[in-house]
Amino acid sequence: MLKYLLCLGFVPSAWKLPIMIALGTFAGLGILTIHVSRAPSYLSDSPETCMNCHVMTQAYVTWNHSSHRNVATCNDCHVPHDSVVRQYAFKAKDGMRHASMFTLRMEPQVIQLSSGAVPVVEQNCRRCHEQLVGEIHAREWTPGDNRCWDCHREVPHGRVSSLSTAFDINAPKLPGVLDDPHKMQTGGREPRPTKETKP
C-alpha cells in the first residue's frame, strides 16, 4: 500500500512527471514561506517572536528595559497557564487576530489589552506574585474591582505608550533570511539571561 502511494500508482504514467514538478513547487514554496515568515518561532516562548512584525517593537523594548525582563517573557503574562490546551488555543486565537490585523493594516496606534486578554494578564500577575497577593488577602477579582495595573501603571511597559514610543533602533534586529534564525542581535544590550540562569 505504502509502495503504491509512493510510486503514485493511481496516476496515469504520462502525468507523473508534471505532477512531481507541481508537488515539488508547492512543497518548496511552502517551506520557503515557513522559513521567511519565521513560522517555527511561533511555537517557542521567545519574546523576539512577538517582534516579527514591527508593531510590537515598543512592547518589546519597554519590557526589555523593565525588571520583568529577567523573570518573565511575553507568554508568561499574555497567555493562560492553567492548561496546555488552553495555552495553545489562546496563543493560536490571539496570533491569528494579530496576523489578520497586521496584514490588513488595521493596527491601532495605541494598543491596549483586549477584553479577552485582561483576565489572562490578571491571573498571571497573581500566579507569580502569589505570596504577596496571599499576604494582602486579595480576593478573587469581581466586576467593579481594580486590576493590578490600575495602580501599578508602569509595569512593565511604562506609562506613556503608543506605536511611536520606542524607536525601532532600540530593538534587536531580526536575523536575515540566510542568517541563523536563533541568532538575534541584542541592540547593544547584554544578552537576556536564559531560563537556566534566572535568579
Next chain:
Amino acid sequence: MTEPTSSGPSALKGWLVFGAVLVAVLVIGLILATVLERRAEASKGQRTLQPIGAWESDSSKWGVNWPHQYASWKATSEKDTATKHGGSYQHDLLAIDTNNVILFAGYAFSKDYKQARGHFYAVQDVQETGRDISTKPGTCWTCKSPDVPRLMAQMGPAKFYDTPAKDLYNEIKTSIGCADCHNPDTMALTITRPALIEAFERQGKDITQSSHQEMRTLVCAQCHVEYYFKKDEAKGQKAYLTFPWDKGTGVEDMDAYYDEKQFTDWTHPISGAKMIKMQHPDYEVYTKGIHAYRNVSCADCHMPYKTEGGQKFTDHHVQSPLLNISNSCAVCHRWSEDDIRSRVESIQDKVHHGRLVAEEALCKAHFDIAACKQAGATDEELADVRKTVRKAQLRWDYVAANNGMGFHAPQECQRILADAADMAQQCRVACARILAKHSVTDPVVYPDWSTKEKAQDLIKHFGKDGTPPSLLQAH
C-alpha cells in the same frame, strides 16, 4: 515489454524530480528574499534631500523631502471636524450664541464671527470674512502665511505692519505651512514672528534658550495668543503687533497692562464703555493648566506622533485632540475613547455653563448702563460702571475667545468666569443705585436678542444716529 507501473527506477526518478524542483524553488525563493532584503537595506536611511530655498513658502516643495508630514498637513483641509463644543469647520458663532452680537456691538465681530477652519484655509478665511480687512494694516496678515517671514525679511517688520493689507494681497498666496515653524536647512523648529521674540525680550527672557520640548509649544504661541496693534507716534508706528505680556500672561496682568496703556479696541454703543477684544489667548490659558504643569506641549496633543509602516513621524494634521483621541490622549490616559471623550466633554460642559452665566449678566449690564443714561445719568456718574463692565467682559472673553471651551485650563477658566459674572452683577447693582438716584425703581426692560437678526437689528439702533428703544418702563 510492459509499462513499468510500480517498478523501482521510475518511482525513484519521479521523487528525484520532486526533490530537484523543491530545492530549485527554495533556492530561487531564498535568492529573491535576500534580494528584497538587501534592496530594503540599501534604501533604509539613505535618502537624498532636495535643497529647500530660504523663505520657501510653498509647502509642496518641502513635501518632496517630507511626504508623511506634508500629507498630514494637507489633511487640515478636512471640514467634517465637528466636536461637541468646537471643531475647525465653519460655523456661525453669532447665530449659535446671539449674546456675541450684543457683547461685540459696534465692533466688526458683531457683523461676522465664524469659527476659523484648519491651517489650510488661513488665507482664504481672511479673504472671505465679513470683517473686511481692506482698510486694515498689513499686521492682519502676520499669522496667515509663510510668505510673511519672507516679506518681513525684505521690508522689515515695522514696514510690513504699516503697509495696507490690501497692498499685500498679491504677495500672500500660501496658507500657514512648513516655513512658518521650520528652518529649511536643519528642519529645527524656529520662531519666525518677531512679536513673540519681542514679548519674551520685554519680560527679560531669551527665547533662543528654549528647549526642543518648549519649542513644540512656542511655535504655536507665535499666533495662538492675545495681541493688539500698538500705536507709537514717536517711532511713527501705526499698528505694531504686540503681545500684552509685560506684566505676565494672566488675565489680571493683561487687564492691568491695557489700563496702564489706556488702550481701547472700541467703544461699546450700548453702554458707552471702552472695551478690549481678547483674541485667542490659547497659549496663555494653556500655561495655567495641568498639561503645561506636566510639561506636555501643544504638539503632544494637537500633533501626536504617528507610525505608518514602521515610520514614526509627527502628525501635522493640527486639530482638536477629540478627533484623534487614541493617538493623543490615550498614549498617557489608558482608557477607552468613549471614556476619555465623555470626561473631556463633561469638563467643557461645566465651563460652557459658567460662560453662559457670565454672558447673560454682561449683556444685561450693558443694557443697565444704557438705561441709566436714558434716565438722565451723566457720563461722570457712569464712569465707574463702564470701567467695571470693560473688566468683566475682558475676563469673559479671555475664556470665550480661547479655543477648547476651557479645557486648556479648566479651573483657571472657571475662576475667571466667576470673576466676570461677579463683576457684571456688581455693575448691575451699581446701575440699580444710579437709577434709583434718578427716581427709577422699576426693573429695566430688556429688548429681545434671541436671534442673530433681531440682535443685529437691535444694536443698529444704539449707534450714533440711531434711536434706541426705551429701556425704562412707561408710566
